[in-house]
Amino acid sequence: DQQVKQNSPSLSVQEGRISILNCDYTNSMFDYFLWYKKYPAEGPTFLISISSIKDKNEDGRFTVFLNKSAKHLSLHIVPSQPGDSAVYFCAANAGGTSYGKLTFGQGTILTVHP
Amino acid sequence: KAGVTQTPRYLIKTRGQQVTLSCSPISGHRSVSWYQQTPGQGLQFLFEYFSETQRNKGNFPGRFSGRQFSNSRSEMNVSTLELGDSALYLCASSPWTSTYNEQFFGPGTRLTVL
16 A cells, blocks of 8 residues: 555756656645655655645755645746656655654656756 | 665565565655556565655555664565566665655665566
């Protein structure tokens, strides 16, 4: 049972344009969501997070939107740069006694072309 | 601040052996979580430790165990290795100072079981 889904295995974008990565979840107990970027042979790097009491969080070129009724979140990268090319994972935490447990999606490979 | 460090970075073992992986969290972080990443299953939560106590555990067999020391450093152990244990093992630390806590990952230990 995959509770966090990233339905697009890959996304290709031109430099300077917007990248939109999507994530859906099924567990209504999730109340904290995070996005990570991962390069091969490295650990995931934290990008941005959002709690369920918000519907938007922004940090520089990265904005995360949360639609709780649709159980959907998205990461917008504007403008996209070639250095953004990596695998992007969304992750969710249920709070409460789910200490330290992040549930990850399968990842989306983002390629930004110069 | 130094990031999360993991040793060793690469390890080759044979079936039936056991292995111990080490993780040093970011200074001041008291929570350490462990994850397994495989191509088929993605990133999966193993367990989380806080103040030397295991607070949460994922769905892995008892061959996977861990511990945390008083300085927050953590080790995980896999006994009676199987071919399917070949994976990237990631450690993440978190300050756990509020309800919502980001996790910061180390570079991982690549375990190959022959």
